[in-house]
Amino acid sequence: MKRCTKWGVVQPLDRFYRAKGTKDGLRGDCKDCFAARRKRWYVENKDREIARVADWQRRNADRHRAYQQERRQQPEVKRKNREGHLRRKYGMTIEQYDAMLEQQGGGCFICGRPPREDSSLHVDHDHSTGKVRGILCFCCNNALADFQDDPALLRKAASYVTTNSVEVQEEIQLARARALSLVGGGS
Secondary structure (H helix, E strand, C coil), X not given: CEECCCCCCEECHHHEEECCCCCCCEEEEEHHHHXXXXXXXXXXXXXXXXXXXXXXXXXXXXXXXXXXXXXXXXXXXXXXXXXXXXXXXXXXXXXXXXXXXXXXXXCCCCCCCCCCCCCCCEEEECCXXXXXXXXXXXXXXXXXXXXXXXXXXXHHHHHHHHHHHHHHHHHHHHHHHHHHHHHHHHC
């Protein structure tokens, strides 16, 4: 236990930062006092501090980039970043996203594919109103975008696929019948 030189409160040793050159190897002020002092200093010297950090990042670009990439892969950071994105772009929480995904059976609203382990599904929304419609996989979301969310184009595409699918099946059946008649007729 140690007494903080700023507050005078006795606290466990883990509440103090280490400091070389001191008798006990710890700073005199506790972590809370140090943080409050640092915060005040930052507010008073914000421009200077931002410039200092930007300069360090520029001089150590590779090291900074590696740190950022490693940090982004941490599960808690990924979830926090995802939550911030959902809140800013769609006005929804990650809990609302999870509930919507569960209501859809855990996968894409259109094709039913579940999200991959390393990614999440896309929030589909009406671009004119911003209203969220559902959660889609990358392919289905892009398909809607490619058809410009136009129901007439989507119906035409569905008709095309259906019509051509039936015609292809009929051609396969005719070819099969011809092949059988040739095999049967040649014996």
